[in-house]
Amino acid sequence: MTSDRVLVAMSGGVxxxxxxxxxxxxxxxxxGATMKLFCHxxxxxxxxxxxxxxxxxxxxxxxQLGIPHYVLNLESRFGHDVVDNFVDEYARGRTPIPCVRxxxxxxxxxxxxxxxxxxxxxxxxxxxxxxxxxxxxxGVDENKDQTYFLWGIDRAVLSRLILPVGGLDxxxxxxxxxxxxxxxIAEKPESQExxxxxxxxxxxxxxxxxxxxxxxxxxxxxxxxxxxxxxEHNGFxxxxxxxxxxxxxxxxxxxxxxxxxxxxxxxxxxPRDELLGSGIVAREVNWLADAPRVGDNMxxxxxxxxxxxxxxxxxxxxxxxxxxxDEPVSAITPGQSVAxxxxxRLMGGGFIEASRPKRAALPVxxx
Amino acid sequence: xxxxxxxxxxxxxxxxxxxQEVFEAMKPFYGPSxxxxxxxxxxxxxxRAALDEARERVGRCLxxxxxxxxxxxxxxxxxxxxxxxxxxxxxxxxxTAVVTTPIEHKAILGAVHQATREGAEERMLAMxxxxxxxxxxxxxxxxxxxxxxxxxxVNNEIGSIQPIPTLAAKAKQRGALMHTDAVQAFGKxxxxxxxxxxxxxxxxxxxxxAPKGIGALFIRRGTPLEPLMHGGTQDRGRRPGxxxxxxxxxxxxxxxxxxxxxxxxxxxxxxxxxxLEAGILARVPDAVxxxxxxxxxxxxxxxxxPGTDSESLLMALDLRGIAASGGSACQSGSISxxxxxxxxxxxxDLASAAIRMSLGSLTTDECIDxxxxxxxxxxxxxxxxxxxxxx
Numbered sequence: 001m002t003s004d005r006v007l008v009a010m011s012g013g014v015x016x017x018x019x020x021x022x023x024x025x026x027x028x029x030x031x032g033a034t035m036k037l038f039c040h041x042x043x044x045x046x047x048x049x050x051x052x053x054x055x056x057x058x059x060x061x062x063x064q065l066g067i068p069h070y071v072l073n074l075e076s077r078f079g080h081d082v083v084d085n086f087v088d089e090y091a092r093g094r095t096p097i098p099c100v101r102x103x104x105x106x107x108x109x110x111x112x113x114x115x116x117x118x119x120x121x122x123x124x125x126x127x128x129x130x131x132x133x134x135x136x137x138x139g140v141d142e143n144k145d146q147t148y149f150l151w152g153i154d155r156a157v158l159s160r161l162i163l164p165v166g167g168l169d170x171x172x173x174x175x176x177x178x179x180x181x182x183x184x185i186a187e188k189p190e191s192q193e194x195x196x197x198x199x200x201x202x203x204x205x206x207x208x209x210x211x212x213x214x215x216x217x218x219x220x221x222x223x224x225x226x227x228x229x230x231x232e233h234n235g236f237x238x239x240x241x242x243x244x245x246x247x248x249x250x251x252x253x254x255x256x257x258x259x260x261x262x263x264x265x266x267x268x269x270x271p272r273d274e275l276l277g278s279g280i281v282a283r284e285v286n287w288l289a290d291a292p293r294v295g296d297n298m299x300x301x302x303x304x305x306x307x308x309x310x311x312x313x314x315x316x317x318x319x320x321x322x323x324x325x326d327e328p329v330s331a332i333t334p335g336q337s338v339a340x341x342x343x344x345r346l347m348g349g350g351f352i353e354a355s356r357p358k359r360a361a362l363p364v365x366x367x
Numbered sequence: 368x369x370x371x372x373x374x375x376x377x378x379x380x381x382x383x384x385x386x387q388e389v390f391e392a393m394k395p396f397y398g399p400s401x402x403x404x405x406x407x408x409x410x411x412x413x414x415r416a417a418l419d420e421a422r423e424r425v426g427r428c429l430x431x432x433x434x435x436x437x438x439x440x441x442x443x444x445x446x447x448x449x450x451x452x453x454x455x456x457x458x459x460x461x462x463t464a465v466v467t468t469p470i471e472h473k474a475i476l477g478a479v480h481q482a483t484r485e486g487a488e489e490r491m492l493a494m495x496x497x498x499x500x501x502x503x504x505x506x507x508x509x510x511x512x513x514x515x516x517x518x519x520x521v522n523n524e525i526g527s528i529q530p531i532p533t534l535a536a537k538a539k540q541r542g543a544l545m546h547t548d549a550v551q552a553f554g555k556x557x558x559x560x561x562x563x564x565x566x567x568x569x570x571x572x573x574x575x576x577a578p579k580g581i582g583a584l585f586i587r588r589g590t591p592l593e594p595l596m597h598g599g600t601q602d603r604g605r606r607p608g609x610x611x612x613x614x615x616x617x618x619x620x621x622x623x624x625x626x627x628x629x630x631x632x633x634x635x636x637x638x639x640x641x642x643l644e645a646g647i648l649a650r651v652p653d654a655v656x657x658x659x660x661x662x663x664x665x666x667x668x669x670x671x672x673p674g675t676d677s678e679s680l681l682m683a684l685d686l687r688g689i690a691a692s693g694g695s696a697c698q699s700g701s702i703s704x705x706x707x708x709x710x711x712x713x714x715x716d717l718a719s720a721a722i723r724m725s726l727g728s729l730t731t732d733e734c735i736d737x738x739x740x741x742x743x744x745x746x747x748x749x750x751x752x753x754x755x756x757x758x
Contacts, residue, residue, distance in 0.1 A: 031686065070682050073702055116752045117679030118686050 005029040006122035006162060007115040009107055010069070012057030014185050015126030015165050018173050021180040022164040023124060024065050031118060032062040032069040035111065037078040037102075038196040060184050074110050081105040083196055087209045090202075090237040091216040093262030094335030097149075097351075098194055104152030104286075112157060122162050129346070130166035134158045136288050136346045141169035148304045151339045151349025152286050203238050210237075220265030222248060225258065225274055236260045239267045242275060242331035256331075276328035279356025280311070282338045285321050287348035292316075299341040300325075302332050302352065308341060321350055374688040375734045379574075379727025380523055380551060380667055381692055385617070386576035386728075392620040393578070396613035404610055405601065414612045421612075424619035425583050428626050429568065430559035437584045437605050438615050442550040443474040445569030445584035446517070448595050448606070449546040450478040453515040453567065454487055456591035457544070462514035464488040466543070469710035470498055470527075471519050475548055476706075479517070487514070497661035498527035498711045505534060513543035515567075520552035524707040524723055525658035526667030528556065535564040544590060550574055550582075554625040555633060555664040566590045570622075572614070576728070577621035581614035636726045637665040639735050643724065644668055646739030651746055655717055657708060666726045669708075671717040675749040678702050680722055683745045689738060691724045 008020040010032045023030045034055045055071055062069035082101045089096035107125060115123045128139030129147045136158060139145045165173050177186035193200045203217075210217055216237035221229045231248040233239065239246065243257045247269050258275050259268040280302065292298065294316050299308040300323060309329050315322035323338070332338075332355035339349040396417065402410030404418045422433040429436070439445045454465055465487045467479050483489045490513070493504035500518060509516055516538045520531050531547050538545040546567035549558060553570045560568070568585040572578060586592060586605065598607035625632075647654050647670060657669040672680075677693035681702070684691055693702040708718040724738065 031682075033682075068685065070678075070685075071702075072678060113752065114679055114682070117749055118683045119748075 004122075005031065005118070005120040006124050007031050007033055007111070007118060007120040008124045009111055009126075010034050010058040010061065011126070012054035012061070012185065012188075013126065013191065014177050014182075014188050015128070015173060017058070017061040017126070017182050017185050018168075018176045018180070019124055019126040019164040020061065020067065021065055021176065021182065023162065024067060026164075028122070030065070030067045031120060032058060032065075032067050033072050033111075033114065034058040034069070035072050035074045035078075035106065037074055037106065038083065039075060057185050057188070061182055064182060064184075065180075072111070072114055074106055077110050078102065078106050078196075083205075086194075086202075087206060089335045090206055091210060091214060091262075092335075093216070093236055093260040095240045095333050096335045097337050098196075099149045100152050100337050100349075100351075103150055104154075108153040108157045108161075112160070115160070122160055123157075124162040124164060126165055127163050128166055128170075129163050131158055131161050131163055137166075137344045138341075138346065139163075139166045143305075144170050147341075147346040148301055148337065148339045148349075151288065151337060151346060152284075153288070155286075155288050158288065203235075206237050215262065215265050218265065220267065222267050222269060225268055225270045230269070233267050236262060236265055236267050241333040272330070275330045276357075277330075277332040277355035278325050278328045278358055279314075280323045280325065280329075280332055280338055280352060281320065281354040281356065282323070282350030283320050283353045285319055285348060285350035289342070289345065289347045292347070298323075298347060299343075301339045301341065302329055302336065320353075322356075324356075373733070373737065374690070375737055376690050376729045377724040377726065377734070377738065378690045378692050379729070380723065380725035382573045382579065383576055383727055384729070385573075385578050386621060386624060388624060389576055389578075389617045389621045393613040393617040396616060400612075402612075404612060405599070417616055418610055418612050421615040421619040425615075425622055428558075428619075428622040429570075429583075429585050430561040430563075431585050432588065434603070435560065435585055435588055437586055437602050438610060438618070439569075439582045439584050439606065440580050441573065441582040442472065442548065442569055442571035444595075445567075445571070445582050446472065446474040446546075446548055447478045447481075448584055448592070449567035449569060449586075450475065450515055450517055451482060451595060452592040452605075453544045453546065453590070454482045455485070455593040457514035458486065462512060462543070464490050464508075464510075464513045466490045466492060466508050466513050466516040468492045468494060468500060468518055468529075470494060470522055470524075470707040471517065472523055472548055472550070475517050475519065488512070492518070494711050495661070496712050498522055498525050498658040498707070499661050500529055500534065505537065509538055509541055509543055511542055513538075513541065515544040515546055517546040517548065519548040519550075520556060520558075521549070521664040522658070522667075522707060523551045524667070524705055524721075525661075525669045525711075526551070526663040526665075527658040527661040528552075528664060531565060532563045535566075539564045551664060551667070553622070554629055555666065560585055560587065572618040572621055575621050575625045577618045578614055581611060581618045583618065632728075633665050636730070639726055639730055639732070640665050640668055642732075643726070643735045643738060644670075646735065647742060650739065650743035654746075655713075657711070657713060657721065668724045668726075670722055670724070671708075671713070671720040672746045672750075673717065673720065675720045675746055677719060677721055679749060680720075680745060683749075684722075684741070687741050687745070689741060691722050693721060693723065 006028045010016045059069045082098050086096045086098045127146045128144040130137045138147050217235035222231035222233050223229050239257045247255050253271040255269045258270040294313050296313050300311045310326040311323040314324045334352050336352050340347040402414035404415040422436045426433045426436045465479050465482050469491050490508045493501040518529050535545040544566045547565050548569045550571045554575050566587045571582040594605050601607050655671045681693050704718040
């Protein structure tokens with residue numbers, strides 16, 4: 001193996017561009033690659049490449065850095081692992097988190113295979129997170145930290161992963177971009193939206209891919225937690241737990257979506273305190289550290305940028321975990337992720353299966 | 368960066384370097400001989416003389432009269448002009464069908480799709496597994512409703528040769544116009560417009576030592592054609608716009624050189640091609656060489672190795688200094704499985720593993736030696752990962 005070759009995933013944005021530039025400065029044999037993940041072109045598949053502008057930006061950056069650039073077509077795998085799942089999850093009344101699955105399957109699995117093919121010892125991305133002694137830690141910039149999306153990657157990947165901007169804050173990254181002469185991308189705005197959802201309108205994707213009479217997109221009742229029907233909605237997939245928009249008004253307190261019951265096509269609403277959960281059940285659990293034991297405490301995060309909450313492990317199987325929260329947490333949403341932390345270190349995570357209204361007592365240690 | 372010791376260019380079907388003689392021939396027209404051939408003064412006359420001469424010389428290379436040569440910007444324009452120009456000119460006469468093959472270059476398929484948007488009926492010929500037109504299908508589809516039939520002479524991905532003289536004669540009997548995209552055929556196959564019955568033939572300069580941006584469309588005298596562009600009367604109104612004199616002169620020079628060397632060059636390429644194929648098959652016995660059962664042009668080898676993918680192999684080859692190509696590249700540069708291989712029934716896993724190596728003036732014995740050493744090694748590595756993944 002060429003010990004110092006690194007394949008950098010380049011989106012055309014400032015973070016991955018600076019990541020590549022830093023690696024060049026550090027003397028690595030850097031190869032840039034942009035993953036083409038989706039295409040909204042209609043009859044002629046190659047006609048309209050939605051990622052074209054990003055690809056062009058990434059290519060310009062690589063030209064400036066003097067490194068080769070390739071485009072990797074991961075459309076079919078991404079479509080299967082990420083987009084299909086995204087649609088299925090909404091159809092089941094859940095709120096998916098495609099960026100986690102993209103990291104798990106696309107960026108840190110499929111992309112790694114491309115690195116193997118070109119004898120690259122390392123892969124790198126522009127994520128705000130840090131690899132320290134084969135452990136994954138939060139990025140220096142707490143505001144930009146992206147570890148919440150990285151819990152699902154294979155632990156073995158950490159021994160081949162470099163995250164060059166994890167030690168910078170966003171302002172430093174931008175100033176490095178200027179210093180490297182990468183004016184094309186240095187002031188590019190942040191992309192916060194889901195990359196394959198045009199104009200942030202995820203319902204459009206669902207309408208394209210689900211049958212017209214799919215329950216998730218059909219009319220159903222809006223109910224309260226006591227079961228009273230208080231309105232009608234146009235498809236539960238258009239609602240997310242914690243949402244206020246589209247919820248009937250006229251109550252003493254603001255009302256929120258607190259649950260979705262797909263089998264009754266019902267959207268359940270309630271006041272803010274009904275959003276609170278004291279326990280979390282999560283599945284598809286993955287560990288980036290040695291698995292803890294029942295009774296151990298961890299910090300957990302149920303949304304990107306949500307405050308960390310203390311929790312105790314009350315049940316732990318190979319694939320599933322149940323956590324009891326010290327303090328209730330708002331809007332624990334099935335389909336989203338829960339990430340586990342020990343201080344600054346990301347321990348692992350899972351997909352939220354259910355929120356428990358009451359704190360579960362430890363069966364053995366109950367006192 | 369690890370610069371490879373001896374870069375190997377095996378992508379001559381994509382483009383070729385401009386020949387020194389061609390460059391020299393063009394130089395005066397980027398210097399003192401800069402005139403516009405439509406001008407009446409001495410500068411204009413000088414440019415006009417060079418253009419007329421270039422037209423005669425290109426005509427001679429194709430067995431055509433000078434007025435049958437229309438200079439274009441290259442293959443895509445020639446193909447579009449022939450298909451859309453012929454269809455638009457003939458649709459009023461009740462000939463509404465356009466016949467082509469599914470293995471054409473995208474320039475043909477795109478032009479045919481445009482014709483269908485304008486009301487044409489598209490008819491796709493069936494292909495054999497080796498990438499040759501199925502004659503029964505041709506007999507069935509080419510009837511008196513056909514305006515134009517377009518079949519490429521040499522396929523750009525697998526090199527298979529179509530029996531154009533035979534097909535053109537049959538098309539003529541049925542009153543259909545015959546176009547052939549000869550972009551990969553020129554210099555590899557004898558072309559003679561006097562003896563062969565095609566009505567249109569496209570060539571592209573940069574495939575044989577002329578610069579990019581110049582080509583020619585042969586248009587048989589008296590063939591109906593609507594121009595694509597409108598404006599001046601250059602090229603009898605078929606292709607308005609000030610002519611690219613320098614490039615036309617370059618095209619003429621390159622065409623003459625190519626034909627003069629044709630026999631020796633093809634023999635050399637055939638030998639190298641056979642050595643390359645034998646070298647790969649000796650080390651990778653289950654490699655599949657596409658179109659091998661067909662009569663093939665000597666410069667194209669298209670090989671798939673089971674258990675590999677083109678994208679990774681092309682990257683790995685490039686990083687070792689070997690330039691080859693894959694299926695159809697889209698705007699972004701990402702590779703999709705080739706429509707040509709899919710159309711001739713190649714299994715999807717093999718289609719997405721295809722690597723095209725195309726030989727030409729830069730190819731030497733040493734190049735082939737290096738590729739037959741590096742390619743099998745990369746293949747072995749790719750397969751080792753594929754196996755590790757399955758277990």
